[in-house]
Amino acid sequence: MFADTRFGYLEGVRQVAALVLYPMQRAVQLPGEALAWVGAYFASKRVLADENAALRRDLVAHSLSSQEFSRLRDENTNLRALLQIQQRYPGSATAVEVLYTGRDPFSQKVFVNRGTNAGIEAGEAVIDELGVVGQVTRVFPNMAEVTLVTDKDHAVPVRVERSGVRSVYFGAGAGHPPELRFMAPTADIRPGDTLRTSGIDGTYPPGLAVAQVETVDRETGQVFARITVRPLSGADRSRYLLVLGQTAAQPPRPEAAVESDAAKKGARGKGRSGRR
DSSP, X not given: OHHHHHHOTTHHHHHHHHHHHHHHXXXXXXXXXXXXXXXXXXXXXXXXXXXXXXXXXXXXXXXXXXXXXXXXXXXXXXXXXXXXXXXXXXXXXXXXXXXXXXXOTTSOEEEEXXXXXGTOXXXXXXXXXXXXXXXXXXXXXXXXXXXXTTSTXXXXXXXXXXXXXXXXXXXXXXXXXXXXXXXXXXXXXXTTOEEEEOOTTSSSOTTOEEEEEEEEEOOSSSSSEEEEEEEOSOTTXXXXXXXXXXXXXXXXXXXXXXXXXXXXXXXXXXXXXXXX
């Protein structure tokens, strides 16, 4: 040991021994290194799986937030448009929200969240930011039934915006396009014409958009032309609507006054005949 320390006689022996024993050392270390590598692999895989799951959750959350943002943006746009329309009818327009549709598949009706408690009455017009949606047909304390313009029993007096020709818009029910009925084949109506309320019924204010002419078939072999139209309002998709009070429409017809005048004239006639 002294000679090796002083003169390094065994250095070559140690190198040869190390060279010979190295494969044995590696053979002994390999199982531990393999176990460590396998453990690290599964640990990294678990970390990647957790990170992937977290990213998926974030993606879903952001997707929901994006969808909510789009929905709120659309609602905000619709409400702004309704607010502008409401300013045209101060004190006579009530904003409502659609709750659900009617149960009868053969009728086109929706229910809104305002009723007699909000001053809504049967017969009032209902519109959205695009045009006429329908008419209030039944009223409850906190709810009202609205019959849509697409219903087969609904009719709206209209006027062709381009030519001024008056007609009546008739709904045709689900799956069928509405029509303009009882129009002569020579009527000045073309595809693409916009139909607006004429106001002569005393229910709808004049000038509201109703529909657009789709087809005009004058060669039907009948007395009247067949004219189909497309509603302009979002009757089947609008969530927020406006109910226009009676003050927004034309003044009511003086039917009672006419009847009273006729009664007075009849009484005068009887008096004269009695004198004779």
